[in-house]
Amino acid sequence: MxxxxxxxxxxxxxxxxxxxxxxxxxxxxxxxxxxxxxxxxxxxxxxxxxxxxxxxxxxxxxxxxxxxxNRSELLDLMVDAVYAQIADTAQPGHTTQPGDAGQAGDTGWRAAVLAIVHRTRDAALDHEWFADLLGARPHLGPHALAVGESTAAALRQAPGVNGVDALQRALGALNAFIVGALRREITERRTARSTGTELSAWQATLGPYLTRMLETGRYPTIAQLVTDGAHLDAEETFHHNLITILDGITSRPRP
CATH class of the missing domain: 1.10.10.60 (Homeodomain-like)
Structure with a gap:
């Protein structure tokens, strides 16, 4: 043909x-x-x-x-069906958490990016295999392109994103965060599920060893994190780190 x-x-x-x-x-x-x-x-x-x-x-x-x-085309269809769910966030009516707007004038673009990224996380948690395919070959289905367009168009309006080069860097930083954060969260879920190891059981098993190692005094910063750090909620951590990424994208670049 x-x-x-x-x-x-x-x-x-x-x-x-x-x-x-x-x-x-x-x-x-x-x-x-x-x-x-x-x-x-x-x-x-x-x-x-x-x-x-x-x-x-x-x-x-x-x-x-x-x-x-072939299998590759099948995966493409599956991935784009998930992107169809994510693409719905481009429509009006989706809200973000209080305090997400950032500086005055940021509400529109930031709200759009937050909605898309959080919906991507929701989709990955619903379909864990989706995270396995993120960051691999490009997703070029019509719904994937729609999500990419919505994300890029929103970021283009962000303060500090001036020109195509800055937009490419902003998208690269955001996508790297999404892929890394989702793969780590889902890997931890799978590990806990497959081994049946709950946090309390893990602490009981390895706690004494870790205590002995930290008492040597060779790892003071890690010791402080272990003893004083709070157990962080996965969703809250994802949201906080996402805000940090967006704040970094919108800051003025150094000369």
Whole structure:
């Protein structure tokens, strides 16, 4: 097939849906993606296969290849379905927490960024596999592009973000925070779930060792963090660090 990409197939976003066929079960890319998301939510990406998706839908595995050519296209559809949830925050009516507006005049752009980023976190906690795919190859589906456009357009209005170079740096800093923070939080959730290790059990197991090490006096700063630091709530910590990133983006760059 001659395409704008030469002899390679058109991206899944530009290929029309296969013509409906007379079959007991109708299919669509959205229906396939929804089934794949249910399986990935339950079993992770390692538990995802064409055979299992076909079984979930009640069709033969080969029918799915009429809609997606390979696993990469399937993941693209799944990811963009999640971005469709995140894209809803671009609509009016979403609010932020008190005190988030920052300096006068920041309310519009900052509220938009906060809404998008918090909805991204919500989506990643609902679909933990989504965090595994963040920061890898670019997400170019229509809903992913809509989220990217909303984020970039909002950041472009921020004080201190002047010109394309500054916008690129701001987006890079924000995206690096999102990927790192979400992957760490979800990794901790998975570890606690898979090992059955609650915080109290972990403290009982390793507490005596850590106490002996800190009493050597070689780690005074860590000792202060352990003894005086509060147990931080994950959502509150995420929000606080996000505000710190946005404050840094909007500060005047050093000469």
């Amino acid at each position: 001659d395409t704008p990409y030469g002899s390679v197939p058109l991206p899944v976003w530009e290929r029309p849906e296969p013509a409906p066929r007379a079959a007991p079960v109708s299919l669509s890319r959205a229906k396939i993606a929804a089934a794949a998301i249910r399986l990935a939510d339950a079993h992770g990406l390692d538990g995802l296969s064409v055979r299992k998706i076909a079984q979930e839908l009640g069709v033969g595995p080969m029918r799915l290849y009429d809609y997606v050519l």
